Amino acid sequence: MLKVTGLSKSFGGFMAVNKANLSVKKGEIVAVIGPNGAGKTTLFNLITGLLKPDEGQVMFKGEEITGLPAHKTCKKGITRSFQVVNIFSRQTIFENVRISVLSQQERTFNMVTPVKSLVIKETNEILESVGLLGKKDSVCGALSHGDQKVLEIAIALAGKPELLILDEPTAGMSPEETARCIDLIRRLSQDLGFTILFCEHDMELVFAIAHRIMVMVRGATVIQGPPEEVRCNQQVQDAYLGGSEVCSV
C-alpha cells in the first residue's frame, strides 16, 4: 500500500533521513524504531508532505505522492497524529474532531450553515470509538496529556484514512494510559481494519503489536521484517538493543 524507496532529507548538511526504505501492506501494523534522532519523525513528515524530500520516492496505492503538500496527502488517504501534542488547544474535544470531519467531507468553505447543526453524529461516533465521548465538551488545553494524545489519534481518524500514521502515540503517557493506548491501537487494527504505521520508543509496545518492524539508525534503514527476525538481527542488537541482549528464538 505504501512504498518508500531511497528517501533522503538533509538539513544544512546533516542527513536526517538517508536513503530510507519502508513498505506497509494493507491491514498491517508497521512500527519504525530507532534511537533518538534517528529520523523517524522526519521520515513521517516526508511521507505526509509536511517536508519535501531531497530525493527518493513515496508511492501510495500505486500512485506517486512524493513531495505532495500535506493537505493533498491527507485527501489521498494518509492522516497522522503528532509526537508533540498538536491540537487546537482553544477549542473543545468535540470541536477539534469536528473540524477534521468537516475537512474530510470537503465542507470547510461552507459560509452559511451554522456549524452547530453539522456532523454531530459522525463526530460523536469517532469520539466514542476512542473513548473520549464523555469528555467531549472539555477545552483541550485543560486535558491530561494522555487524553490529548488520544485526541490526536481521534483527529487523525476523522480524516477517514486508509493509512493511519501515529508518531510516538504513547510518548509521555503514564503506564495505565499506555496500556489503554495499546489497546486502542490494537482495536483500530483488528476491529476497524485500519492500516497503521507508527513509531515508538517503548520496545515492549512495539514487539507486542507490530506485524513488522523497521529499524532506523542515523536516518538509514537497517532492516525491515517481522519482530523475531528484527530481534535476532546482530546489527540491530549492536545499534539499538544494547548489544548484550540474547536472542531468545
Add this chain to the structure above:
Amino acid sequence: MDGKKSIIILLLVAVLLAFLPFGLPRFYTYITALIVTMGLLSTSLNFALGFGGIYQLHHCVFYGIGAYATAVMIAKLGYNPWLAFVAGPLVAAFFSLVIGLICIRLSKLYFGMLQISLGSLVWAIVFRWYSFTGGDDGIHGITVPEILSSPRGAYYFTMIVAGLSMYVMYRILNAPFGRTLQGIRDNAVRSQAIGVNVIRHQLAAMVIAGFFAGVAGVLFVVVDNSVFPDMLFWTLSLEITIMALLGGWFTMLGPMLGAALIVLLRTFVSTYTEYWTLAMGVLLMLVILFLPDGVLGKVFEIWNRRVSAEDRG
C-alpha cells in the same frame, strides 16, 4: 454569555440607536454614524486578524479603495450612486485578492510588512493622481441619493448596512468556514494535516475582510460625502488595530466597542486638550497590562465566572 441574554441586550442597543436621532442633536447623530462606520471597519480587520490570525497590518487600504471607488464612480464617472455603493466593496475585495495573492506566501510579520509596502504604494498613487482622485484634496461634495442626503437618512442607512454586515460576518464565523479559519489561526500545521488548504482559506478570509472594509468605505462616503487620502494612510490602519485590541479582539463586538471608545475620546478629550493622544496612550497601556483580552473580553470573563459560580451554588 448565553444566547438569550445577549440577544436582549443587542435588541435594547438597537432600539436605543433607532431613536437616538430624535433625542440628540445632529452632531451626535453624525458622531454615532462615524463610530459605527469605524467599528465596522475595525470588525472587518478583526475578521482577518483576530479570527484568522492573518497579519493584516494595512487593512484601511481596502476601506480607502472602497470609498474612493464609490466616490470616483459617482463624482467623476457619473454612475448611479446605488450602483457605486455595490461596486465599491467589490473593487475593495478585488484589490484584497490581488494584494493577498502577492503577500500570502510570506509568513506572519513578513506578510504584514509587504502588505504595508503595497498599501503605501496604493496610497501614493491616490495621493499623486490629481486628475482622477483629487490628490491630497480628495473629493468633496459627493452627491448621494436624495433619501440619504439628510443626516438622519445617512444615519439610518449606516445603521442598517453596518448591522447587516456584522450579522453576515457573524454567520460566516460560526459556519464551517469560520471555524476552520480559527483552527488555522490556532494551529496551521495541524490544519494542513487534516486536509485543509490553508492558503486558500486565508485568501478567502482576506477577500471577505476587504469586502466589508469596502462597505465601511461606502458608509463613510454616505455619512461625510467626501473622501481623502488619509483614509488609506497607514496610521489609520494602526488606529483600527488599536480599536480591535482595546475592545477585545477575540470577540465579535469588541472592535465596535473599541471604535466607540476611541472616537469619543478623540472627539471629547480633544476639546479640552490637544494632547488627547496622551490620554489614549495611558488608556492603552492600562488595557494591555490589565485587560489583555480587551474590554469586552474582560466583561465576558467576569460574566462567565459569575454564571459558573451560580451553577456551583
